[in-house]
Amino acid sequence: MIGFFDSGFGGLTVLKSVVNLLPEYDYLYLGDNARVPYGNRSQNIVYEFTRQAVDFLFKQGCPLVIIACNTASSRALRRIQQEFLPEAYPDRRVLGVIRPAAEAIAERSCRKIGILATEGVITSGIYIEEFKDLDPSIEVFQQACPLLVPIIEAGEKDWEGTDLIISKYLGELFDQDGEIDTILLACTHYPILHENFERQVPLGAAVLDQGPIVAKKLKDYLTRYPALDKKLTKKGKRLFLTTDASEKFDHLARVFYGKPIYSQLISLESF
Secondary structure (H helix, E strand, O other): EEEEEOOOOHHHHHHHHHHOOOOOOOOOEEEEEOOOOOOOHHHHHHHHHHHHHHHHHHHHHOOOEEEEEHHHHHHHHHHHHHHHHHHOOOOEEEEEHHHHHHHHHHHHHOOOOEEEEOOHHHOOOOHHHHHHHHOOOOEEEEEEOOOOOHHHHHOOOOOHHHHHHHHHHHHHOOOOOOOOOOEEOOOOOOOHHHHHHHOOOOOEEEEEEHHHHHHHHHHHHHHHHHHHHHHOOOOOOEEEEOOOOHHHHHHHHHHHHHOOOOOOOOOOOOO
16 A cells, blocks of 8 residues: 555645545555644654654555655655665655655746745745755745644634635735745645635736645656556555544544545554
8 A cells, every 4th residue: 555644634635636646556544643733843753753653654564655744744754764764664665745846846937936834844944945956046935824724623714714814824925025926835734725825816826735746746756666566556445544533533534535534543652
């Protein structure tokens, strides 16, 4: 199976896009809801939590794991790839969501990029670093949106205050530069509010979610690595695991995934 990991629910928006594009594969999703949020934790703690989750998914037989979380991707992915995998699982692969998104935007010939993300991701500067590596001529502007994840998880997408808060964040972003041409929703929760953002962005500015980008990049990746693709089972199976109460997870997870979910409760701390 292809493993997907997120600190909570957001990664389900990525998995949804991947399943839509690659429905034949088997997927195992793990949400560490018992220890969410990751954004206010130290880099070492985020690494350790992410390493535990990746190790768990590998032990379930996943040859490939997607870290479908911007915080874990920014604070743990590189160390997992450079330290953990060579020592413990040299034949396995772990991918994130940040590099694929940056590559896709760079390929669009965008000149001025607006990044909307959690405070932890913005503080890490990971997107500035990635775009500098891909194309130093691209200008990157960032805006933290700390209130959006709680609003989304409270089910307040249609609350009138949601649009006011989005307007505030977009205003602060475009105050940095009024000619931003592309906005990346760099938190996997934010696609739930995609329509809210599109209603308020200036005419001509594109709003991009990470899910469809990651799905296309994963398809390309599996084409380029046929030996890995042969290790993946293709029976259309989906399994969902959570480290918190599964009934609570299933209720909110349906909002992110778009279909009913029946999860199993597991513990990473005792793993």
